[in-house]
Amino acid sequence: MNEQVQGKNIYQPYLMEIIKVVPETGDTKTFHIQFQEASLRESFSFVAGQFAEYSVFGEGEATFCISSSPTRMSHLEFSVKRVGRVTHALHQLNEGDTIGFRGPYGNHFPLDKLKEKNLLFIGGGIGMAPLRSLIHNVVDTRADYREITILYGARSPQDLCFQYDLESWGGNPSLEMVTTVDVGDDNWKGKVGLVPMVLEEIKPSSKETMAITCGPPIMIRYTLKSLEKLGFTPSQVWTTLEMKMKCGLGKCGRCNIGPLYVCQDGPVFSLEEIKKFTSDEF
């Protein structure tokens, strides 16, 4: 029994104030938020890869990862693509508006296993959000890691999220940054092609390397195959899975993959773990 939460209403969110809204693409925004209660700003902690439940009161809750880094705790950030009821409602909100926040929930990226290793990040579209949290984290503690390569792809140059980060990472001599789009335009200087294809083209070495990937399910599936082709073993590959969630607490019963609950046993899994899944329903 978790002593901390005993007797409390586990469904009750904390109130957060939106302090900034950053438009990322035509349909994606990043929200900078801060706890209303000053003491929580100090005491709250999380690890890269964890997620939370965010409320727009009257519309409902939705699940998003925390896309900012635990090394930058002046506020929290989360990034939202407008697709359904709650995400539409979130996109209507402005600086100064109030939302609800429950979390952090779930497991996290295996920082201890990443230390002293080369890191290969492979992101697609809004799937960059959880990777971004970890990338900022490792950039801020750069000495703990060896070579870092970031491959990020989107459908078009206009669909690339976190352009300000991409610029800063691109200009950082201690990082290797590759961007790709499915369809380029006249000004596009990066690569053109699907993420798994570009991955096989740039042929990163699997030696002493950990690969961390997140993106649309179809991209993850093919990226995992490409990584295997490049010689990555299943224990060298990590991803964070998306499943429909409501409670985030292992109770509401919809994020199951076999006996696992993505909200508690995940969302971060190694390919080694994924290969042992009973079910392909994810």
Next chain:
Amino acid sequence: MYLKITPKKLIQWLDGLKAQAEVLTPAKVDGVWTYTLSDLQTLPQHYFNSRISPKSLFFPSLQALLGWRSSDSSLQLSSTPPPDGQRAILGLRPCDARALRILEPVFLKDYQDVFYSQNLLRTLLLGQACQAQCEGSFCEEMGIDPQDSADVDLFFREIPGRYLVKVVTEKGKNLAGAGDLFEESSEKEWNAGQREIRGRRDKPLFDLERVKAGAGERFPDEDFWRRVSDKCINCGVCTYLCPTCHCFDLCDLQMPGQGVRFRCFDSCAFPGFTKMAVHNPREEKWRRYRQRVNHKFNFFYQNFQTVACVGCGRCVIHCPVNLDLREVLLAIAR
């Protein structure tokens, strides 16, 4: 510890209990068995499983969790107070009592759901032995003795002119021992009160151990799940009436200037249950049916060392297309 009591004195005892607790008993309301507040003129007799399982008294189909008041400049949240007031449920069947225990780790493990835990704490469970096999039921196949239960506070067996009482918990002992209405009894007398269950099958329909192993073995067999789920119309009635189904949704009700967030029953039978922005891992009906059966007989067992089914038979008799879970389990066990 064993006791006995006459029906008259039992009514007296329950009357005394009424001073401190609501007493709910099985009653037929509009032709349907249910658990309802009782005036205790008579004791319930010859009743079968309620249509809505008593799980709803602990995990209601709609539970307000929190509310808010909002104006242009501010928003105040208020947590719904946990349920309070003592209750006693008389005539709880061994299957339904077991179901409450099965749900315990779901709601209490890791993050304690205060609504469920308070409902358990505030309720005295008075079980009662079955005398006839309910239609559609397979409780004994699920390892449940219809004439005994360790999942209640006190358990009653009706014999001519008397109720035999098994004291299961300290709470039950304290309440039954509080007056001079109960008399001493013995294990011997208790055992002699064992009755033949009317309509009981001579031999079990299937072996639960085979079902547990078979559900996992059958998991990859798409044809099998397509075949057994063919009739299903995704109405979800099995999940709503099931005493162990617990999947829920969280939803908001917004009114002018205020709102409420509810927890409400949901069902893995519904196509939208796992629907996400870009894909739905259980869009096909056979996948949803496979999930339900495996969640109950395979995954839940792996996680909590018990299957999430008590064989009450509600899903069997209320299924509008006669999809008989017993036939599916038999096919799995084969």
